[in-house]
Amino acid sequence: MKIVVTGANGYVGTRLITIGDKHGHVIVVASRQPPIIQENLWIPFDIYKANLIELPSGTDAIVHLAANTLLANNTDKKSEINAAVNLIKAAKEVGAKFIFVSSQTARSDAPTAYGRTKWRIEQEVLSAGGWVVRPGQVYGGELRGLFGTLVSTVRRLPLLPAFIPAPKVQPIHVDDLAEGLLRIAERGDVPPDVYCLAAVAPVSFSILLDTIAKSRLRCWRGFLPVPVLVINALTFILGEKFRTRLGLERLQSLFNLPVMETRPDLNQLGLELRPLRSGMHPSGNDRRRRLLREGQAMLGYILKERPGSAVLRRYIRVIEQLRGGQALDLPKLFLGYPIFLSLLDESSWTNKITSAEYLWRLDAATVLAEATPVGAYRFLGRGHGVLYSLFSMTHAVLCEVCWRISRMLFSPLVRLTLSQEKGIL
Amino acid sequence: MIPDFDVIIVGSGPAGVSAAFPLVEAGLKVLMVDGGKRPDIQPPEMDFLSARINDAEQWKWMVGKDFHALKMRDAVSPKLRVPSHAFAFDGFERSNKIEGKDFISVGSLATGGLSNSWGCGVARFSATEIAKFPFSASELELSYRRVSQRMGISGRANDDLSDYFGLDEDAQPAIPMDMLHTHLSQHYLNHRKKLNSQGFRLGRSRVAVLSEDMSGRQACNLSGNCLWGCQRHSLYSAVDDLPELYKYENFTKISGFVVDDLTRCDRYWSVSGQNTLSNERKTITANKVVLAAGTLATTRIVLKALDYRDTVPVLSCPTAAFLLWLPRLLGAPRLPGFGLGQLSFALALYDNITAFGSTFATTGIPLSEFARHVPLRRRYSIDLLRGLLSSCVVGNIFLPGHLTVAGAKLGRDESLVISGKYDDKVMPLMNEAAKKVRKAYWRLGGMLLPGSFTVGRPGGDIHYAGTLPMRESSVVGETSPLGEVKGMDGVYVVDGACLPVLPEKSHTLTIMANADRIGRQLVVLKI
Ligand SMILES: Cc1cc2nc3c(=O)[nH]c(=O)nc-3n(C[C@H](O)[C@H](O)[C@H](O)COP(=O)(O)OP(=O)(O)OC[C@H]3O[C@@H](n4cnc5c(N)ncnc54)[C@H](O)[C@@H]3O)c2cc1C
Numbered sequence: 002m003k004i005v006v007t008g009a010n011g012y013v014g015t016r017l018i019t020i021g022d023k024h025g026h027v028i029v030v031a032s033r034q035p036p037i038i039q040e041n042l043w044i045p046f047d048i049y050k051a052n053l054i055e056l057p058s059g060t061d062a063i064v065h066l067a068a069n070t071l072l073a074n075n076t077d078k079k080s081e082i083n084a085a086v087n088l089i090k091a092a093k094e095v096g097a098k099f100i101f102v103s104s105q106t107a108r109s110d111a112p113t114a115y116g117r118t119k120w121r122i123e124q125e126v127l128s129a130g131g132w133v134v135r136p137g138q139v140y141g142g143e144l145r146g147l148f149g150t151l152v153s154t155v156r157r158l159p160l161l162p163a164f165i166p167a168p169k170v171q172p173i174h175v176d177d178l179a180e181g182l183l184r185i186a187e188r189g190d191v192p193p194d195v196y197c198l199a200a201v202a203p204v205s206f207s208i209l210l211d212t213i214a215k216s217r218l219r220c221w222r223g224f225l226p227v228p229v230l231v232i233n234a235l236t237f238i239l240g241e242k243f244r245t246r247l248g249l250e251r252l253q254s255l256f257n258l259p260v261m262e263t264r265p266d267l268n269q270l271g272l273e274l275r276p277l278r279s280g281m282h283p284s285g286n287d288r289r290r291r292l293l294r295e296g297q298a299m300l301g302y303i304l305k306e307r308p309g310s311a312v313l314r315r316y317i318r319v320i321e322q323l324r325g326g327q328a329l330d331l332p333k334l335f336l337g338y339p340i341f342l343s344l345l346d347e348s349s350w351t352n353k354i355t356s357a358e359y360l361w362r363l364d365a366a367t368v369l370a371e372a373t374p375v376g377a378y379r380f381l382g383r384g385h386g387v388l389y390s391l392f393s394m395t396h397a398v399l400c401e402v403c404w405r406i407s408r409m410l411f412s413p414l415v416r417l418t419l420s421q422e423k424g425i426l
Numbered sequence: 427m428i429p430d431f432d433v434i435i436v437g438s439g440p441a442g443v444s445a446a447f448p449l450v451e452a453g454l455k456v457l458m459v460d461g462g463k464r465p466d467i468q469p470p471e472m473d474f475l476s477a478r479i480n481d482a483e484q485w486k487w488m489v490g491k492d493f494h495a496l497k498m499r500d501a502v503s504p505k506l507r508v509p510s511h512a513f514a515f516d517g518f519e520r521s522n523k524i525e526g527k528d529f530i531s532v533g534s535l536a537t538g539g540l541s542n543s544w545g546c547g548v549a550r551f552s553a554t555e556i557a558k559f560p561f562s563a564s565e566l567e568l569s570y571r572r573v574s575q576r577m578g579i580s581g582r583a584n585d586d587l588s589d590y591f592g593l594d595e596d597a598q599p600a601i602p603m604d605m606l607h608t609h610l611s612q613h614y615l616n617h618r619k620k621l622n623s624q625g626f627r628l629g630r631s632r633v634a635v636l637s638e639d640m641s642g643r644q645a646c647n648l649s650g651n652c653l654w655g656c657q658r659h660s661l662y663s664a665v666d667d668l669p670e671l672y673k674y675e676n677f678t679k680i681s682g683f684v685v686d687d688l689t690r691c692d693r694y695w696s697v698s699g700q701n702t703l704s705n706e707r708k709t710i711t712a713n714k715v716v717l718a719a720g721t722l723a724t725t726r727i728v729l730k731a732l733d734y735r736d737t738v739p740v741l742s743c744p745t746a747a748f749l750l751w752l753p754r755l756l757g758a759p760r761l762p763g764f765g766l767g768q769l770s771f772a773l774a775l776y777d778n779i780t781a782f783g784s785t786f787a788t789t790g791i792p793l794s795e796f797a798r799h800v801p802l803r804r805r806y807s808i809d810l811l812r813g814l815l816s817s818c819v820v821g822n823i824f825l826p827g828h829l830t831v832a833g834a835k836l837g838r839d840e841s842l843v844i845s846g847k848y849d850d851k852v853m854p855l856m857n858e859a860a861k862k863v864r865k866a867y868w869r870l871g872g873m874l875l876p877g878s879f880t881v882g883r884p885g886g887d888i889h890y891a892g893t894l895p896m897r898e899s900s901v902v903g904e905t906s907p908l909g910e911v912k913g914m915d916g917v918y919v920v921d922g923a924c925l926p927v928l929p930e931k932s933h934t935l936t937i938m939a940n941a942d943r944i945g946r947q948l949v950v951l952k953i
Contacts, residue, residue, distance in 0.1 A: 302805055315485065319493050343803045363804055365496050367794045372488035377478035380793040382812040387757035390813035397809035401802045 003060050004186055005029040005097070007046055007088070008067030010036065012145035013102065013136075017064060017179040024183055029057055032067075048084040056091045062098040062186035063088065078118050085122045089129045099131035100185055105171070105199070105258055107135060113254055123195065130193050132185050136178050137171035137199020137261065138209070141280045148175075155213045155222060163224040164232070168256045169203035171263065174280035177272065184270045191269060197261040200274055206255065209277070216281035229256055291328035292317045294336045299366035302339035304379055312373050319365050329359060332418045343404040344415050351420045429694040429711040431457040431678070433948070436685050436697065436727070437718035439539025441921035443667040444573055444938040445716050448945035450674045454952065457710065458671075461521065461535025462682030462702060465542070467510040469655025473648075473762045474790050487654055488792065502530050502886040504795050505543050510655040514542040521684050521702075522723045523841035529742075529832060530885035531844050533720045537681055538665035540720065540888065546633040546661050546766050547784065547932035548579055550592035550939075558927045560898040560907040569939040569946070571596055577662040577938075580637040580646075586622070587629025590772050590931070598637045600630045601646050604763040604787050606752055606819050611769060613870040625774030626866040631767030631784050634662035634935075642669075650790045652765030661766070683708065688715060688731040688917060695916055714916045714948065718941065721890040721922035725834055726842035728894055728911055728919065737835040738903055740844055741827030741892035741928035742885055744852045748821045748863065749796070749878035750785065754871055755817040765790040773823075773862055777851070781859050782930040783823035788815045801877070818875070823859055825852065827891060827928025830884050834893055846884050856881050889933055891922035909944045920944050 004021055008014045009030040018041060021028045030036050031046035031054075046054055048067055056063065065088055068081065085101065092099040103123050106116035123133045140148045155161060181198045185191050207224055214222040236253060267274065274280075279287050296316035300308035308316075320326055335341050342363075350356035370376045382390075408415070433449055435442050438460040449456050470477040470487055477484060489495045490509030498507045505511055518533040519525065534540045550570055556563040574596040582597035603611065614621065614628045621628070636645045643666060644658035652661065659666055671677050685699035691711065698709040717724040725738065767784030775781055788796070793811055800807035832846020856879075864874040897904045900912040909918045920941035922933065 303808065305805070311482070312485075315489075319496060323493060323496060340805075343805060346803075361499070364499060364794070364798060367797055367804060367808070368489055368495055368792070369485065371792055371794050372485040374479055374482060374484070377484075380808060380812060381475070381478060381760050381789075382816065385757060390757040390816075394810050394813040397802065397806040397813070400809075401806045404803055404806075 002062065002186065003027045003029060003057065004183075005031050005044070005056055005060050005063040007031045007063070007065050009041075010034070011066055012143065012148070013139065013175055013178060014066050016142055016175045017066070017182060020176060020179045021183055024187070026183075026186075029060070031063075049080050054087055054091050056095045056097060058095060060092075060095045060097040062100060063092050064100045064102065064182055064186065066102050068102075078114060081118055082121055082125070086125055089125060089131060092131075093129065098186060099126060099129065100182060101126045101131060101133050102182070103133050103135050103195075105135050105137055105197075105261060106254055108259070112257065116254075127193070127195070132191070132193050133195040134178075134182060134185070135195060135197045135199075135261065137173045137197075137263070139175050139178055140172050140209075140213075140277075141174040141176065141285055151210065152213055152217060155210055156218055156220075159222065160225045161207070161210050161214070161222045162227040163207040164256070165226050165228050167205035167207060168229070168258065169260065170206055170209055170255065170258065171199035171201075171203050171261055172209060172277055172280075173199045174275055174285065176285060177274050177280070181270055181272050184272065188270075196266040196270070197263045198266060198270075198272065199261055199263050200277065201264050201267070203260055204277065212277055212281045216278050216287070217283060232256075288327065289317065291330070292320055292326070295320075295328045295331060295362075296366070298331060298336045298339040298342065299362060300370050302342045303363075303366050303370040304375060306375070308370065309373065309375065312369055312376075315369050316366060319369065320362070324358070324361070329355065329362065334418070343400075344408050344411060345419075346408070349412065349415050349419060351416065427692060427694070427711075429713055431455050431710065431712040432952075433457070433714045433716055434459065434695075434697050434710060434712040435716045435718055436460075436724075437539060437720065437921065438537050438664060438668065438679070439534065439718060439720060439921070440541050440664045440934050440938045441720075441941045442539070442716075442718035443664045443671065444941035445718060445918075445920045445945040446671055446677070447572075447576070447667075448942060448949055449716075450671055450677045452949040452952075453676055454949070455676050456678070457712065458677070458679045459683040459685060459697075459699070459710075460537050460539070460679075460681055461517070461684055463513045463516055463534070463536040464681075465510060465513050465655070467512075467655075469510050469657055470651055471657065474650030474654070474765075475760060475762050477651075502532075502883060503888075504653065504791055506532070508543075508653060508655075511543040514538075514540060518723070521700075522686075522719075522726060523839075524722050524726060525837075525841050525843050526885060527843055527845040528884065529740075529844045529846050530883055530888075531722055531890075532885075532888045533722050535684065537668070538663045541662065541664045541934070544663075544934065545932075546635050547770075548574070548577075548593065548632050548634050548935040549590070549782075549931040551927075551929060551931070551933075551936050552590075552592070555927055555929050560896050560926070566936075566939050566943055569942040570935070573935065573938040573942055576667065577634045578636045578640045578643065579632060579634050581630045581632035583630040585629035586618070586627040587632075587770060587772060590627065590629070591632040593632050593935075597632060598640075601633075601635060601637045601764045601768075602648065603630075603768050604761065605758055606755055606787070606817065607768040607785065609752060609755060610785070610819075610867075610870045610872060617869045621866055621869060624862065624866065626862065627772045628769060628870075629771075631770040633766055635764075635766060636660045642666075646764060648763050650762040650765055650787075653790050685719065685727060686730070688727060688914070690914075714918065716945075716948075717917065717919045717923075718921045721893060722834070722842065722844065724919055724921050724923045725893040726836070728914070728917070728923075729834075729836045729842065730840060731917070732902065732911070732913055734903055735836055736903065737833035738893045740830070740832040740834050740846060740890055741925070742830040742832055742846070743824040743827045743887040743889050743928065743930060744829050744848050744856070744884070745825075745882035745887045746823045746856055746859070747878075747880050747882065748823070748860070749875045750819050750821055750867055750872040751814065751875050752817050752819070752872050756813075758816045760789055760816050763787050763789060768819075771863075771866070773859060773866070775855050775858050775862070777855075779826060779829075779855060780930055781823050781825055781855075783821050783863075785819040785821040788818050788820055791820070799878075799880075819872075821863070823863070824887060824889075824930045825855060825859075826930045827889065829855070832884060844885070848884055853881070889922070889928060891925040891928040891933060891937075894919050894923045895926040896924045897926070908947055909940075918944055918948070
């Protein structure tokens, strides 16, 4: 397909181009400046001079991402709406689908001009039979957009605010958003409408920050409770200059985000969003890395030594091919010190399915570990004589007794860590 | 119309090949068809222990490239998890539309059938057992000898089970025992009288495994690969009989022809089914049809052709397994050795019931098979077993097949549903057996490990029989003394389905002898 993308040099745009290329589309970049790396076709496009844009013939869809987030005055608003109207016209002329990327804040009575403008454009798009996408809190990938601001804030501040009452956000990974946009462009069975794309369950803003700290920056950050009232007061007291510098305005728009019902739209597009923690990893997907760590722990626990890379790869393949490919989210303690897996048994898990899955994986790790030359020594022994056998058996039984006692003592703690780990997902 | 063949034999397992020999030798035009599955994984080339220590790619035959062993985690027998045996069980239930409800239903679509993976235990039925057959014991005598000589049996020994097995005149010497079994049998000699009076008899296992080379197959070299696949063909499989049959021009075989229908046309039978390669349907005609598709598949073909909707009985032996520890041999080195039954025992229980069992070395079996059942943290159960297992043997135990109350019924969708449970007597009998086994082996210097005696699930024996039993005067749902299906003249059942009894001992040799007997009589009838 031939897809024109406005705002192609932006945060979402760059990912949309990369992923669109992967899907085998011809992407035409519509931007003010020609792209630095000229891999894609380019047509000039400027929001403020969009009166006469002509789309290349054979364009199948246009994704309109270009926007001005500041909207200083009324002229800005007007030209933004104007640009959209012109684009819609141009799209009609070549018979291309028009897909507009709006905002979660779009409302006729939105508190910001930004939200109201988006709403106005949405109306234009819908009445022209186009598609509107409202993304949630976009994160992941390059440090740009609001996400970039958040990451650098978390990096700078040792103590982060935990707002009270906690505002909720609905994150979506930038690649998942790009994928969703492409699906609308590609598929014929998605009727024109407003599509809300974001995590189904809102997470509190503090968890978002905490995940940025842990998964993106690999650091630990403390949280300081801050009543929202205080921020509101600050916004009022501090001058405009400070407000912008501290990003307080943007923050404030977070506090009154409406919750979006996204499940039906995600289903309509068949879009499966990656979990927040996985998407927050710098690679954009730490599923494999987490499986690897799980494999290291499980196999290491069985073999009593670091497992070789071949058997580790096999463990990952097994989980991917037979068990859906997601790691179990064992707490760090177990990943770092596999011997502590001795604390786990059926009763440690709050949920039966996870418990059964853990036992399945333990069996799988046992079978895989055994079927290696290292495993042959570990499992078969070499016939060490009576004393050695007696010693190793007694040792095994004594260890068992110790771990049983420890398990009894620590079982509430273990259960708590396990259930908490699940909560973050 | 002239039919395509004189006889069509459905199935190339032990029953099929045993019926084929007399028919082919008599010059009849015989077609044999089967499900056609073939092995696709090479068994290890070195002996088991060397392969374990040296072969970096051992996971391919231990776990399987498609992780077969893990996919089959909940299957009843370790054999069902072995990748090189996967072909033997693959697709059977689906293609034959067989469904076990609370009952394990295993079968084969392979060339050679389940004998590709069997335990090679062989025995003759006793005079009392054969008395329940609708013909005289002497009719089976010659057939027993013929098939025993053809397949190659070892384990000849003048011991307390000679009569129980009844095979010594046609058997090769026994395969050497390992240290543990030698220890047990020596102690047995010292306590024989006492144990006999308690109803416990011990002897060498009689197995269809060569201890001397025979017709192109090599004698066992104690490689320890019995579970994984024997490169030397020391273990009998019906596949080994096919080259001999191919020598006859009047013998034809089609592999990958799954029969699902028998219909009468004129005086002939037409056999139809699906070619598994081309997916085309095919129909072939013959004067007579011999069914040897394995008890469950044969039963379905017959019930479907008869449109018989009542339940027929299924005989199946209740089983249990146990682990026996020989403290005196603690720390024994792991040595290569024979992996199938080395010693067997017969045990008298109350109500005139006899239990039969065998003991095996643990070396060739993955330790993970045991570790799963040890109530210790996994890490320490491996530590414990690694010290313990080299001085342990595993045992199994079988009770007579009538103690499983099971039935097979053709459902509305034409699938055969097998369901059933153990008779109420089974648990008390198993408890008694456990007690007696514990006591007997204690005398032999063995300790039944606490908690290790585990009763299997119904159908787990994979010895199914008696669905269409031979009777003197048969009614619909039964067969004549020749295995001829009542209501289907010219269709003969020669596999386990036609056995009227299923004792506790290995039954395949009797299936084969009976198939041979029926084959011979068909030749006589034809003339
Ligand atoms: C793990 C295991 C251990 C065993 N151990 C012992 C033991 O120690 N001693 C003992 O006596 N027995 C043992 N048995 C049982 C023994 O293997 C069977 O009793 C024996 O193989 C039965 O032979 P059969 O010819 O009747 O059927 P099978 O061996 O099942 O052969 C069936 C044949 O029919 C073909 N077939 C099936 N369906 C169709 C169809 N619809 N159309 C065309 N062809 C079809 C198959 O391809 C195959 O060739 C064991 C079985 C297993 C699985």
